[in-house]
Amino acid sequence: MASPMEQFEVRPIVPLHIGNLDISFTNVSLWMCIVVGAAALLLTASASSRQLVPTRMQSIAEMSYVFVADMIRSAAGTAGLKFFPFVFTLFMFVLFSNVIGLFPLIHPFTVTSHIVVTFSLAIFVFLMVIVVGLARHGLRFFSIFAPNVPLFMLIVLIPIEIVSFLSRPISLSVRLFANMMAGHTMLYVFGTFVIGLATAGGALSALSIAPLIAITGVAALEFLIAFLQAYVFAILTCIYLNDALNLHEHH
Amino acid sequence: MDVEAARYLGAGLATIALIGAGVGIGIIFGNYLAGALRNPGAAQGQFTNLLVGFALCEFTGLLGVVMAFIILFT
Numbered sequence: 011m012a013s014p015m016e017q018f019e020v021r022p023i024v025p026l027h028i029g030n031l032d033i034s035f036t037n038v039s040l041w042m043c044i045v046v047g048a049a050a051l052l053l054t055a056s057a058s059s060r061q062l063v064p065t066r067m068q069s070i071a072e073m074s075y076v077f078v079a080d081m082i083r084s085a086a087g088t089a090g091l092k093f094f095p096f097v098f099t100l101f102m103f104v105l106f107s108n109v110i111g112l113f114p115l116i117h118p119f120t121v122t123s124h125i126v127v128t129f130s131l132a133i134f135v136f137l138m139v140i141v142v143g144l145a146r147h148g149l150r151f152f153s154i155f156a157p158n159v160p161l162f163m164l165i166v167l168i169p170i171e172i173v174s175f176l177s178r179p180i181s182l183s184v185r186l187f188a189n190m191m192a193g194h195t196m197l198y199v200f201g202t203f204v205i206g207l208a209t210a211g212g213a214l215s216a217l218s219i220a221p222l223i224a225i226t227g228v229a230a231l232e233f234l235i236a237f238l239q240a241y242v243f244a245i246l247t248c249i250y251l252n253d254a255l256n257l258h259e260h261h
Numbered sequence: 262m263d264v265e266a267a268r269y270l271g272a273g274l275a276t277i278a279l280i281g282a283g284v285g286i287g288i289i290f291g292n293y294l295a296g297a298l299r300n301p302g303a304a305q306g307q308f309t310n311l312l313v314g315f316a317l318c319e320f321t322g323l324l325g326v327v328m329a330f331i332i333l334f335t
Contacts, residue, residue: 015334084309181320188323191330242316245309 041119085248101244108236123190132183143254275329282322
């Protein structure tokens with residue numbers, strides 16, 4: 011049996027080298043292009059009809075727009091709506107790469123199952139929060155490390171707040187990557203089990219219908235998780251942005 | 262002990278982290294449901310907090326899974 015981790019292997023399609031730097035066009039790059047292309051195509055094509063009574067495709071685009079706008083408004087207030095294009099792009103990229111990775115038959119590659127991809131996204135969010143906070147509040151931005159508590163508590167709380175602030179990009183990226191990797195590995199392991207049982211012959215083949223039904227349920231659950239992780243990624247970005255925009259006031 | 266055997270044992274032990282994640286997720290959703298049944302009007306407003314709590318809780322368990330994968334496949 012092949013290792014369940016084989017599906018995450020990065021293979022170069024067009025090998026490219028500049029000096030010692032390996033910048034090959036890999037299967038990850040290919041699927042990232044497909045994800046961006048699919049998201050852009052679906053949204054532009056469905057939003058271009060602009061009818062008063064929306065078609066089905068148009069309502070998908072409008073619903074996702076309203077969904078993300080409501081999410082930003084509830085988490086970061088109206089000041090956060092300036093960052094709508096950023097959060098919407100982030101949400102759509104993560105959602106499409108999660109969902110496209112689950113499609114059967116086309117042998118997709120889930121780009122978000124690689125920590126280098128999710129960590130790049132997370133560190134970008136982290137740096138942007140710092141830049142936005144410093145630009146908006148100057149040095150007062152560092153007061154997010156000091157919650158409203160008595161002075162002697164601050165000695166304990168400030169180091170904790172700093173560590174929790176610095177661990178944000180790690181937790182943001184590892185959550186998404188681990189969810190995707192664990193989900194795909196689980197589907198692979200269960201799937202191999204079902205195939206092994208079905209090809210065993212006799213009564214065992216007849217029995218394999220039960221795990222087949224179970225794995226169908228698990229696959230459906232994976233679609234829910236794919237959406238949920240994209241949502242969590244976007245909402246945590248909004249919450250971090252809220253910290254930078256509004257310091258201690260919550261919305 | 263054989264290194265390969267120790268590896269499998271270690272990976273198995275690393276998944277113990279999922280006990281905590283399971284308990285935590287159960288507490289989060291259970292308490293949310295209990296609160297939502299008492300005051301259904303306020304439930305919708307706390308849905309974001311529910312998912313954020315779920316995500317933070319799940320993260321700790323997933324760290325154990327990642328640890329198991331690292332032990333097994335590197």
